Amino acid sequence: MDRLERYAQLIVDVGVAVQPGQTVFVDAAADHAELVRAIAAAAYRAGARYVDTRLVDRYVRRAFIELAPEEMLTETPAWTMEREKAIVDGSALIMISGDPEPDLLSDLDPRRVGMARPLEGLRYRLAAQSDRRFSWTIAAHPTAGQAERMFGEPDLERLWQAVATAVRLDEPDPVAAWREHAARLARRCTQLNELALDAVRFRGPGTDLTVGLHHEGHWHGGATTTRFGVEHVANLPTEEVYACPDFRRTEGTVRSTKPLALAGTVVHDLELRFERGAIVDVRASAGAEAVRSQLDTDEGARFLGEIALVDGESRVGQTGLTFFDTLFDENASCHIAYGLGISSDVAAWEGLGPDELRARGVNVSAVHTDFMIGGPEVDVDGVTRDGRTIPILRNEVWQLSS
Amino acid sequence: MDRLERYAQLIVDVGVAVQPGQTVFVDAAADHAELVRAIAAAAYRAGARYVDTRLVDRYVRRAFIELAPEEMLTETPAWTMEREKAIVDGSALIMISGDPEPDLLSDLDPRRVGMARPLEGLRYRLAAQSDRRFSWTIAAHPTAGQAERMFGEPDLERLWQAVATAVRLDEPDPVAAWREHAARLARRCTQLNELALDAVRFRGPGTDLTVGLHHEGHWHGGATTTRFGVEHVANLPTEEVYACPDFRRTEGTVRSTKPLALAGTVVHDLELRFERGAIVDVRASAGAEAVRSQLDTDEGARFLGEIALVDGESRVGQTGLTFFDTLFDENASCHIAYGLGISSDVAAWEGLGPDELRARGVNVSAVHTDFMIGGPEVDVDGVTRDGRTIPILRNEVWQLSS
Numbered sequence: 064m065d066r067l068e069r070y071a072q073l074i075v076d077v078g079v080a081v082q083p084g085q086t087v088f089v090d091a092a093a094d095h096a097e098l099v100r101a102i103a104a105a106a107y108r109a110g111a112r113y114v115d116t117r118l119v120d121r122y123v124r125r126a127f128i129e130l131a132p133e134e135m136l137t138e139t140p141a142w143t144m145e146r147e148k149a150i151v152d153g154s155a156l157i158m159i160s161g162d163p164e165p166d167l168l169s170d171l172d173p174r175r176v177g178m179a180r181p182l183e184g185l186r187y188r189l190a191a192q193s194d195r196r197f198s199w200t201i202a203a204h205p206t207a208g209q210a211e212r213m214f215g216e217p218d219l220e221r222l223w224q225a226v227a228t229a230v231r232l233d234e235p236d237p238v239a240a241w242r243e244h245a246a247r248l249a250r251r252c253t254q255l256n257e258l259a260l261d262a263v264r265f266r267g268p269g270t271d272l273t274v275g276l277h278h279e280g281h282w283h284g285g286a287t288t289t290r291f292g293v294e295h296v297a298n299l300p301t302e303e304v305y306a307c308p309d310f311r312r313t314e315g316t317v318r319s320t321k322p323l324a325l326a327g328t329v330v331h332d333l334e335l336r337f338e339r340g341a342i343v344d345v346r347a348s349a350g351a352e353a354v355r356s357q358l359d360t361d362e363g364a365r366f367l368g369e370i371a372l373v374d375g376e377s378r379v380g381q382t383g384l385t386f387f388d389t390l391f392d393e394n395a396s397c398h399i400a401y402g403l404g405i406s407s408d409v410a411a412w413e414g415l416g417p418d419e420l421r422a423r424g425v426n427v428s429a430v431h432t433d434f435m436i437g438g439p440e441v442d443v444d445g446v447t448r449d450g451r452t453i454p455i456l457r458n459e460v461w462q463l464s465s
Numbered sequence: 466m467d468r469l470e471r472y473a474q475l476i477v478d479v480g481v482a483v484q485p486g487q488t489v490f491v492d493a494a495a496d497h498a499e500l501v502r503a504i505a506a507a508a509y510r511a512g513a514r515y516v517d518t519r520l521v522d523r524y525v526r527r528a529f530i531e532l533a534p535e536e537m538l539t540e541t542p543a544w545t546m547e548r549e550k551a552i553v554d555g556s557a558l559i560m561i562s563g564d565p566e567p568d569l570l571s572d573l574d575p576r577r578v579g580m581a582r583p584l585e586g587l588r589y590r591l592a593a594q595s596d597r598r599f600s601w602t603i604a605a606h607p608t609a610g611q612a613e614r615m616f617g618e619p620d621l622e623r624l625w626q627a628v629a630t631a632v633r634l635d636e637p638d639p640v641a642a643w644r645e646h647a648a649r650l651a652r653r654c655t656q657l658n659e660l661a662l663d664a665v666r667f668r669g670p671g672t673d674l675t676v677g678l679h680h681e682g683h684w685h686g687g688a689t690t691t692r693f694g695v696e697h698v699a700n701l702p703t704e705e706v707y708a709c710p711d712f713r714r715t716e717g718t719v720r721s722t723k724p725l726a727l728a729g730t731v732v733h734d735l736e737l738r739f740e741r742g743a744i745v746d747v748r749a750s751a752g753a754e755a756v757r758s759q760l761d762t763d764e765g766a767r768f769l770g771e772i773a774l775v776d777g778e779s780r781v782g783q784t785g786l787t788f789f790d791t792l793f794d795e796n797a798s799c800h801i802a803y804g805l806g807i808s809s810d811v812a813a814w815e816g817l818g819p820d821e822l823r824a825r826g827v828n829v830s831a832v833h834t835d836f837m838i839g840g841p842e843v844d845v846d847g848v849t850r851d852g853r854t855i856p857i858l859r860n861e862v863w864q865l866s867s
Contacts, residue, residue: 093520096495100524107532114529115542118495118520122502127516130509140517142548149544 066223070202070232071101073299075109077241078200079155080295083110088150091159093120095204102157111155115146121167125327128179129171136175139184147184151191153291156199160390163208168327176326177356185429193406194413195287198295201390202230212387229300229379229391241296245285251304251372252282254463258453260445263370265397267441268318269334274370274399275312277424278448279411282306287407300379302394305371307405310426311340313367320396321435324387328353333434340366342401354432358401363421363428369400373437375459389433397437397456402430468625472604472634473503475701477511479643480602481557482697485512490552493561495522497606504559513557517548523569527729530581531573538577541586549586553593555693558601562792565610570729578728579758587831595808596815597689600697603792604632614789631702631781631793643698647687653706654684656865657774660855662847665772667799669843670720671736676772676801677714679826680850681813684708689809702781704796707773709807712828713742715769722798723837726789730755735836742768744803756834760803765823765830771802775839777861791835799839799858804832 064072075081087106091099096118103114128136139147150156168176191197205226207217214221227233234240265272284304286294319333330350335342342365345355358365371393373380379394386392404426406412412420417427437443443456454462466474477483489508493501498520505516530538541549552558570578593599607628609619616623629635636642667674686706688696721735732752737744744767747757760767773795775782781796788794806828808814814822819829839845845858856864 093495093498096522096524100522100528103525104528104532107528112534113537113540113542114525114533115544116522116525118522120498120502120518120520122498123505123516123518126502126505126509130506131516132514135515138515140515140551142517142544142551145547146544149542 066227066232067098067101068105069237070227070230071098071105073230073232073237074102074157074200074202075105077238077296078202078299079157079198080293081106081109081111081155082293084112085110086149086154087111087114088146088154088156089114089116089159090156091116091118091204092162093118094163094206095159095161098159098204121162121164125167125171128168128175133175133178136179137182139181143181143184144187147187151188151196154197156197158199158201159204160201160388161204161206161209162324162388163206165212165324165327165329165387171327173328173352174356176328177353177360179326180360180429182429189403189429189431195290195407198289198293200295200297200299202299203388203390209387213384225382225384228382229394231300231378245296248284248301248304251461251463252284255282255304255306255445258445259448261448262312262446263372263455264444264446265317265436265441267438270317270436270441272313272315272317272337272436273446274367275309276370277307277309279423280307280409283405283408298390298394300391300394302377302379303371303373303398305369305405307409307425308367308370309424310363310366310368310404311424313337313340317399317436319434319436320438320441321385321392322387323350323432323434324389325350325353325357325432329387330354342366357430357432360430361428363426364402364430366401366426366428367399368402368404368426368428368431369433371398371433372443372455373397374456374461375439376461380459392435393433396435396459397441397443398433398435400431400433402426402428402432468629468634469500469503470507471639472632473500473507475632475634475639476504476559476602476604477507479640479698480604480701481559481600482695483508483511483513483557484695486514487512488551488556489513489516490548490556490558491516491518491561492558493518493520493606494564495520496565496608497561497563500561500606523564523566527569527573530570530577535577535580538581539584541583545583545586546589549589553590553598556599558599560601560603561606562603562790563606563608563611564726564790565608567614567726567729567731567789573729575730575754576758578730579755579762581728582831584831591805591831591833595805597692597809600691600695602697602699602701604701605790605792611789615786627784627786627788630784631796633702633780647698650686650703650706653863653865654686657684657706657708657847660847661850663850664714664848665774665857666846666848667719667838667843669840672719672838672843674715674717674719674739674838675848676769677711678772679709679711681825682709682811685807685810700792700796702793702796704779704781705773705775705800707771707807709811709827710769710772711826712765712768712770712806713826715739715742719801719838721836721838722840722843723787723794724789725752725834725836726791727752727755727759727834731789732756744768759832759834762832763830765828766804766832768803768828768830769801770804770806770828770830770833771835773800773835774845774857775799776858776863777841778863782861794837795835798837798861799843799845800835800837802833802835804828804830804834
C-alpha cells in the first residue's frame with residue numbers, strides 16, 4: 064500500500080471505524096478527489112454498503128456567496144436535509160479539510176461570507192453529533208496551495224511528511240500507535256476529572272482569562288464511542304483533552320497565539336474580551352469582521368462551548384508549523400471555541416433540547432470555532448471547587464502526574 | 466469574456482434559458498470543475514436563486530461499481546430522490562459530458578457496469594423530461610483525456626476548437642446563430658411531418674433496417690419548450706431531427722457506423738438484428754456484453770425509442786472527428802436509440818402512464834442509448850402511409866425541399 068492508501072485506511076479504520084453494512088458519507092472539496100477516491104475504496108473493502116461523496120468546488124462556493132440572493136445564504140435545501148437525516152441515522156461521516164486557497168473569499172463582503180451556512184442542516188447535524196448518533200472524523204488532505212502558504216513554496220512532499228508525522232502514519236503500526244495515544248489522553252482526563260476543577264485560568268502576553276467549567280461535565284480526549292458502541296476518533300490528528308465550559312462564567316481577555324483560518328479569510332492577532340461569559344469586544348489586525356459576523360449568527364455564538372488543553376509533546380506542536388487549518392493548529396496548543404457546547408458523553412445531558420441545555424449552562428449555537436491561546440509563554444492553572452490553584456501547564460509541560 | 470465564460474453563457478442562455486428565481490442543477494464529473502465554476506457564476510448572474518452542483522469523481526464511481534454490494538448498484542438513495550424531485554419541479558438542469566478516461570471501467574464485470582444506475586431516480590427524471598416539467602441541456606467539457614483519445618495526443622486546444630465549431634461558439638453572435646439554426650431544423654421537421662411517413666428505411670453496408678414510425682408522433686428538432694413556456698436546447702450541439710418509432714415495428718439488421726462509448730467501455734462494430742421491434746441478436750468486435758447487459762435492464766430496453774436524421778451540413782460531421790461522446794457523435798450522422806421513447810411534445814401522450822404508453826406503441830424504459838447508423842454510404846428513404854418511397858438522404862445530402 065502506498066502512503067495515500069495507508070492514510071485512507073487509517074481514516075476508515077481509526078477515524079470512523081467503518082462497520083459492515085454501514086453507509087459512509089464523505090464531505091470534501093473537489094481538490095481532495097485523490098484522497099476521497101482512496102477512502103471510497105477502503106470503505107467498501109471494510110464492508111460499507113454505500114459511499115456517498117459530496118465534492119464542493121471552492122469557486123462554485125465563491126460564486127454562491129458573492130451572487131446568490133441573500134436569503135439563500137443560510138438555506139438548507141430539502142435534498143441536503145434528507146442527506147443529513149441519513150448521515151445521523153447510524154452512518155459514518157468523513158470530513159476532509161485542507162483549503163488550497165484560504166484567501167479566496169477575502170475580497171467578498173465579510174458579512175455574507177460569515178452568513179453563508181445551511182443553518183437548519185448544521186443545527187441538525189451538530190445536535191446529532193452531541194447525541195453520538197453517528198461516527199465521524201475530520202482528516203486533512205495536503206494540497207500544494209496549503210504547502211505554498213505554509214512554506215512559501217508549493218512543497219507538497221514536505222507537507223505530506225508533516226501530516227504523516229501528525230497523524231502517526233510514520234509508525235510501523237499506526238492503528239496500534241493510535242490505540243496507545245488515545246489511552247494516554249484518557250489518563251490525562253482521569254487526572255483532571257479527579258481534581259474536580261471549577262475553572263481554568265490562562266495567563267500570558269495579552270491573556271488573563273478564567274474559563275468556568277461546567278460542574279456536570281468532565282474531561283474527554285482521544286476516542287469517542289457512539290450510542291451504538293463504535294469507538295471512533297473524531298479528529299485526525301487529536302492531541303487535546305477538552306471539556307465543556309459553563310458558558311455564563313468566562314471572564315477576562317485573551318490573545319490568540321496562532322492565525323485562524325475562518326470562512327475563507329485568515330484572522331490575525333485576534334483579541335477577545337469576555338464579560339459574564341459573553342464576548343463583548345473583538346479586535347484583530349486582520350479578519351475581525353469575519354469573527355464579528357459569525358458572532359451574530361445566533362444567541363449562543365458569542366459564548367464559549369469548549370476549552371481544550373494540549374501540551375508540548377503534541378505531534379503537531381513538535382512539527383513547529385502553523386498549518387492554517389484548525390484541525391492541526393488546535394492540536395498544537397491549548398485552545399477555546401466560541402459557539403456550540405461540547406455536550407456529548409455527558410449522560411445527564413442526553414436528550415435535552417436546546418432550551419434545556421442553555422438553561423443548564425451548556426451553550427447552544429450553529430457555530431463552533433476553535434482558536435489557539437496556548438504556547439510556551441502561557442501558564443495554565445486549574446482552580447478547584449475548594450479554591451486551590453493547581454499548575455497544569457508550565458512552558459508547555461504537563462504538570463500533573465497520576 | 467474568455468472562451469470558457471462565453472461557453473458557460475451559451476449553456477445558461479441557450480441550453481437551459483435560466484429564468485430569474487429559478488434553481489439550477491449542474492451534474493458533472495469532478496474533472497469538469499473549471500466549466501462548472503463558470504456556469505455557476507453565469508447562472509447566478511442570469512438570476513438563478515440557487516445553483517446546486519453534483520460533482521462525481523470517476524474513481525469513486527469505479528470503486529462503487531467494483532466493490533459495492535450488488536443490490537446497491539441500482540438503488541436511488543433517499544437524498545438523491547429528493548434532489549430529483551426538486552429538479553423536475555420547474556428547475557433547470559445542466560448535464561456536463563466529456564469522459565476523460567472512457568476505458569476506466571473496461572476491466573470490471575460488464576454486467577455490474579451495465580447495472581449500475583439509480584433506477585427509481587432515473588425513471589422519475591426521464592418521465593418528467595418527457596412531460597417537459599423542467600428545462601435541461603447536455604453540454605460537453607473538453608478534457609485532455611478525450612483529446613488524447615481523439616487525436617492520439619492530449620491536444621486540448623484542438624479539441625476546444627472542434628467543440629467551439631460544433632456549438633457555434635465561433636460565430637460573432639452565438640445566440641443569434643442558434644436561433645437561426647433551430648429555425649432551419651424546425652423547417653425540416655415541417656417537411657417530414659407533411660409527408661406523413663409510415664416508416665424510414667436505412668440501406669448501406671451491413672444495414673437494411675426499416676423503422677416503423679408512430680402515427681401519433683411527429684418530427685422534432687432544435688429547441689424544446691417546457692410546460693411553463695421556456696424554450697431551451699436540450700443538446701449542445703444538436704443537428705438532428707428526431708421522431709418516436711412505434712416500438713413494435715422495427716425489422717432488419719443494422720451496423721453501427723461509429724464507436725459507441727457506453728458505461729465506461731467503448732463498443733466497436735456493433736451489429737443488431739430486430740424482429741417485430743425487439744433486438745434479438747447483438748454482435749460487436751468489442752463491448753457487446755455492455756450492450757447485452759443494458760438490454761436486460763427492463764422489458765423496454767431492447768426496443769427502439771428514437772430515430773434521428775442528420776445530414777452532411779452538420780457542424781459536428783464537418784469536423785470529420787469521432788468524439789467518443791454520444792452528444793457529438795449522434796449529431797454527426799443519422800442514429801437510432803434503444804430504450805425510452807421520445808414522447809415529449811406529443812399532446813396526445815401527455816400525462817399517460819408507462820402501461821398506457823406501451824399499449825399505444827410508445828416504448829418505456831430506464832435506458833436510452835443512441836448509436837450511429839448513418840454516413841455517406843447509407844441511403845435513407847421515407848415510406849409514406851400510402852406506400853410511396855421518398856428519398857431523404859443520399860450521400861448525406863438532404864433531398865427534401867420546402
